[in-house]
Amino acid sequence: MRTHFKIPHTFTIVLSIIVACAALTWIVPGGEFDRQTVNVDGHERSVVVEDSYHRVDSQPQTWQIFTSFFKGFERTAPIIVFILMIGGAFWIMNETDAINRGIHLFLARMQRMQQRPFFRRIGVDNLLIIAIMLMFSAFGSIFGMSEETIAFIVIFVPLAISMGYDSIVGVLMCYVAAHIGFAGAMLNPFTIGIAQGLSGLPTFSGLGYRFFCWILLTVTAIVFTLLYAHWVKRNPTKSIMYELDQYWRDKAATAEAELKSVKSGIGTWIVYALVSAVLLYCAISMPRTSITVGTGSRDIILFPFIAGGFILLGLLAARQSAHHFILTLLLLTIVVLVTGVLGYDWYVMEIAGLFFAMGIAAGFAFDMRLDRIVRLFLDGCKDILVAALVVGLAGGIIVILEDGKVIDTMLYAISQGMGDAGRIGATASMYVVQNLLNLIIPSGSAKAALTIPMMAEWSDLMGVSRQLTVLAFQFGDGFTNMITPTSGVLIGVLGVARVPYAKWFKFIWKFLLALIVLGFLLLLPPLFMPFAGF
Secondary structure, eight states, rough: OOOOOOOHHHHHHHHHHHHHHHHHHHHSSEEEEOOOEEEEEEEEEEOOTTTTEOOOOOOOOOOOHHHHHHHHHHHHHHHHHHHHHHHHHHHHHHHTHHHHHHHHHHHHHHHHTSSSHHHHOOOHHHHHHHHHHHHHHHHHHHHOOOTTHHHHHHHHHHHHHHHTOHHHHHHIIIIIIHHHHHHHHHSOOOIHHHHHHHOOTTOHHHHHHHHHHHHHHHHHHHHHHHHHHHHHOOOOSTTTTTTTTTHHHHHHHHHHHHHOOOOOHHHHHHHHHHHHHHHHHHHHHOOOOEEEETTTEEEEEEEHHHHHHHHHHHHHHHHHHHHHHHHHHHHHHHHHHHHHHHOHHHHHHHHHHHHHHHHHHHHTTTTHHHHHHHHHHHHHHHHHHHHHHHHHHHHHHHHHHHHHOOOHHHHHHHHHHSSHHHHHHHHHHHHHHHHHTTTTTTOOOHHHHHHHHHHHHHHHHOOOOOHHHHHHHHHHHOOOOOOOOHHHHHHHHHHTOOOOHHHHHHHHHHHHHHHHHHHHHHHHHHHHHHOTTO
16 A cells, blocks of 8 residues: 655654764764954954864764753744744734735735736736845845844735745745845845955955846846746645645635724724834934945934834824724834844844834734733744744754764865865865855854855965855855755744745755856856956
8 A cells, every 4th residue: 555755844854853963973073173263343253273173082962962952942042032022923913904904905906906908917916026025135135134034924925825826935035035135145244244354355345246146146036936926826736835825825714704994992092102202202312323234334314204104104094994003013113123123233132022012012002901912922922832942953953063073073074175176176165065064054154254264265275266255155155044954044934934844845955956056157257257356
């Protein structure tokens, strides 16, 4: 009797990887590099000392497999808490049906636009996908958007489902677009800024060729998404997520059946007054915001415009319905998020707090009592708990490799294996190494500190420009982030989108391979042609 292969749970896959890594610690000899602290653009970084690799006693991992889960939670605690707070906040907002109503009204407007000959030929859906992906790719390229995409998945996956696509299209529009921008980054301080600083290059130099790379990579991702979205819409049952997406379809159907416009109550107006007061305070106390993009920083009048915009739009929205007002709160949250990241160095803690406040404000604006808001928040945390647990478990992979003293040995072996390969071979070797290392070290800044000091010196010996070395690091760091199970962001995104890791791997690996090949081809022109900064 023939049995069908059942895709393992993500927990099973990650735990299997941890066991395999523990087995490696019994085979791979222990070793370490010496490290020193250097200052890069005002930030201290621990970097590898050249030719400092030495053997140390092996630390084979046995029962540590079980404690790695605990240590993984400690290591990824910020992302885990971020996921839980985002899940709870959006559960409150979803209870108001504001997002579902907004999607319903948006799709109705799109259908009216579709009746016009111009939009009918081009396709409103296509324009929307292109606009969203361009925006998120730009965010990834300019300020390194990554963890922030987790918060947007709960918006774009339901939108994709409502448009007749699947949850994977929602992930492509948001998460993949941001990471394509991350890979083809022009001004990302977390990768290019650190890597160029460690290489002794002018910060964000070589911008012209990087801009060309970003355009080409972004267009490639958009074309791939449009083709896949069109294929899914023609026959939704062929999607590998068709059965699992029933969860999102049921939510959309239930929301549409119960969709009613709720008039603004006293809670709506109280929230409007409080938020307006806070924004007015910000506008008065910090009227100018120093926005930093790349090496440039410019003071602009921002919060007065944000406050004025919300006071006007919030008033108009509150007069229409509580749903419209809550959607205005969501828009305000996104605007403040971008402002905080670019102007005030916000990270996951501040962003999580922002969305937490948004969820509470949405609940009160819908005339909910505090006890109900708290219960809804906890329900949201329960609903997203599996995703948070997987992130913690995935963090255990790195713990096992580090505690087993094998990461530096593997890095040393790879660097020695590159040998005298010629300029093209040297470039290809660095690129392959960065892609492989990203599978176990998904942090771009950590990997830059680990590899760039050595590779910059090695590239000098091979006659390869240090700028090209940074570009090879940049591509290698960005592409495989979209498939490595050690990435807490990827696991968090898939958990929120309810896409099993095995299904994601099955879907994305061919596209990822094409991106890796394209990345290598983009590394070749600077070897033979002069480009500014290269």
